[in-house]
Amino acid sequence: MAWINSLFKRMVELEASDLHMTSDKKPMLRLHGDMTVIEECPVISEKQMKQILLEIAPEQNKEEYERDNDTDFAYEIEGVGRFRANVFRDHRGPGGVFRMIPEEILTADQLGLPQAVIDFTTLSKGLVVVTGPTGSGKSTTLAAMIDHINKNRPDHIITIEDPIEFVHKDQKCLINQREVGRHTTGFKRALRAALREDPDIVLVGEMRDLETIEIAIETAETGHLVFGTLHTTTAASTVDRIIDQFPADRQAQIRTMLSSSLKGVVAQTLCKKKPKGRVAALEVLVVNNAISAQIREGKTHQIISAMQMGGKVGMRLLNDSLGQLVAEGVVDPDEAFIKAVDKEAFVNNLRSRGVHYEPAVGSTTSAELEDAGPPQIQNDPVAALPTVDQAGGSPGGDPFEQFKQQRNR
Numbered sequence: 001m002a003w004i005n006s007l008f009k010r011m012v013e014l015e016a017s018d019l020h021m022t023s024d025k026k027p028m029l030r031l032h033g034d035m036t037v038i039e040e041c042p043v044i045s046e047k048q049m050k051q052i053l054l055e056i057a058p059e060q061n062k063e064e065y066e067r068d069n070d071t072d073f074a075y076e077i078e079g080v081g082r083f084r085a086n087v088f089r090d091h092r093g094p095g096g097v098f099r100m101i102p103e104e105i106l107t108a109d110q111l112g113l114p115q116a117v118i119d120f121t122t123l124s125k126g127l128v129v130v131t132g133p134t135g136s137g138k139s140t141t142l143a144a145m146i147d148h149i150n151k152n153r154p155d156h157i158i159t160i161e162d163p164i165e166f167v168h169k170d171q172k173c174l175i176n177q178r179e180v181g182r183h184t185t186g187f188k189r190a191l192r193a194a195l196r197e198d199p200d201i202v203l204v205g206e207m208r209d210l211e212t213i214e215i216a217i218e219t220a221e222t223g224h225l226v227f228g229t230l231h232t233t234t235a236a237s238t239v240d241r242i243i244d245q246f247p248a249d250r251q252a253q254i255r256t257m258l259s260s261s262l263k264g265v266v267a268q269t270l271c272k273k274k275p276k277g278r279v280a281a282l283e284v285l286v287v288n289n290a291i292s293a294q295i296r297e298g299k300t301h302q303i304i305s306a307m308q309m310g311g312k313v314g315m316r317l318l319n320d321s322l323g324q325l326v327a328e329g330v331v332d333p334d335e336a337f338i339k340a341v342d343k344e345a346f347v348n349n350l351r352s353r354g355v356h357y358e359p360a361v362g363s364t365t366s367a368e369l370e371d372a373g374p375p376q377i378q379n380d381p382v383a384a385l386p387t388v389d390q391a392g393g394s395p396g397g398d399p400f401e402q403f404k405q406q407r408n409r
Contacts, residue, residue: 002056005077008098010038012080017100017278018135019083023049023093033272046093053087053096060181061087072181074101074163084165099135101165108144116284116314117141117266121148124200126263127220129207129242131232136270137280138229139165139205145227146203149173155200160190162205173201180205188212195219204228210245217242217254220261234318234341235265235285236303239295252298259296262287267318269339271331279330281321281339286313323349326357333357 007027011019016029016036023046027038044052054062056075064071070088075098077083082101087094108118120128130138143166146157150173157173162180169175176197184190187204188211194202207213207228220226232238239258246254265285270278285291285307294302307315322340325331333350337359340346350357 004052004056005080007038007041008077008083009080011098011100015277019096019098019100021049021053021096021098022090023095025092032276033270033278049096050094053094057085057087064181065089072163074165074179082165082167084163101139105143105147105166105168106140108148111141111144111280113141113144114282114284114314114316116264116286116316117145117282118148119314120264120266121145121152123225123263125220125223125225127217127226127228127258127261128264128266129228129230129238129262130266130268131230131235131238132268133231133233136268137278138268141266141268141280142203142227142229143168146175146201149201150175153200156198157201157203158194158197158199159203160184160187160194160205161203162187188215191215191219195222199224201225201227206230213242213245214254217257217261221257233267233269235267235283235307236300238265238267238285239300239303243300255296255298259287259292262292262295269318271322271325271339272335273330274332279325281318281325281331281336282316283318283321284314284316286310286315288313319346319349322346323353323355326350327353327355334360 007019011029014029014031016031018030020028020030020035021044022028024043026041026043029036029038054065057065057071058073061071061073065087070086073085075083075085081103084099084101085096087096089095130142132138146159146168149155149157150168150171152172154172157168157175159168159175159177160180161177163182164177164179168177178184178190180186180190184193187206187208191202191204191212192215202219202224204212204216204226207216207230216226216228230238230241232241239262242258243251243254264287267283267285268280270280273279285303287295288310290306291303294300294306304317307317319340319342322331322336323346326333326336327350333355337343337346337357343359347357347359
């Protein structure tokens with residue numbers, strides 16, 4: 001058993017979303033949105049960290065790490081779960097971040113996805129973009145949408161991911177999942193190849209560059225349903241981001257193509273639930289004739305106004321979702337205020353719902369936060385890691401058990 005497996009098991013037991021490993025520091029978990037020290041673990045040295053992290057990396061990823069100082073891969077423990085890994089080198093030395101990928105794909109109903117988002121899964125062609133900052137749950141939402149299609153439509157789905165996160169089992173659909181680095185050299189190459197693989201639906205894990213975005217739009221225009229992701233915070237900024245990727249002399253053409261191919265944008269952010277857990281607040285843009293005309297004519301600044309009037313077709317702004325979560329008692333007003341993009345409009349939204357809220361100013365100083373430090377998971381304190389094999393092997397065994405044995409000596 002890999003030495004780090006016990007940390008993954010602890011992560012699952014505590015329902016943490018991420019495990020952070022940094023040289024010369026104790027491991028930390030992101031627990032219900034907060035960074036939390038695993039106090040029972042000692043500081044891990046640079047040499048130990050490299051052995052621990054590379055022990056579970058595939059050979060090609062070890063080579064990539066040595067060459068480029070970072071690498072992405074997926075790691076699975078049977079009966080525990082899958083983990084998306086990023087191993088990197090920083091000023092302290094080797095480090096890694098591991099995202100928990102649940103074995104069970106949450107359904108659209110379990111996630112509480114609005115009907116407008118579920119309706120995107122019934123489209124026969126077009127581009128649907130799911131956006132949000134890193135760690136906002138885009139992959140979970142997309143997995144639920146693909147799962148809904150898989151249960152209801154007899155189609156061929158191709159996914160292009162880096163790495164493969166949720167593994168889909170064929171139900172009504174045939175699903176081919178390709179991983180960048182293992183099954184293809186890049187998103188744009190795999191997306192071009194997908195056009196010759198008779199797909200009905202293509203999922204592009206990340207639209208990273210101009211060429212990938214362009215091929216995704218062309219694929220949507222040629223009669224395919226394309227799902228993709230971007231790192232933007234609002235629906236309107238997503239449209240601008242796509243257009244701004246292209247040179248000025250091509251933007252008019254892209255606006256025309258995008259106005260006919262874009263069918264919807266789901267922009268989401270994760271909020272801390274009360275008393276624990278996290279929930280996604282969604283902004284939904286449904287591209288109707290009015291929105292399509294605004295994109296084509298370069299009047300994207302009017303999209304927000306159109307969304308405010310588009311509630312009947314399922315459109316909603318982020319502030320509407322945040323306000324609803326607060327009014328239902330799911331999310332604390334302070335948490336929602338932090339996540340709001342237009343904070344003044346958010347406060348007004350709460351007042352329209354009968355919720356009086358005044359943002360707290362200066363209640364906790366940065367110095368007080370620094371003195372307090374991150375929360376800790378308290379258990380049995382220990383002094384040091386097991387001795388690392390001088391020949392370069394991994395520590396091996398269960399870290400928590402070895403820690404306790406060392407303490408009792």
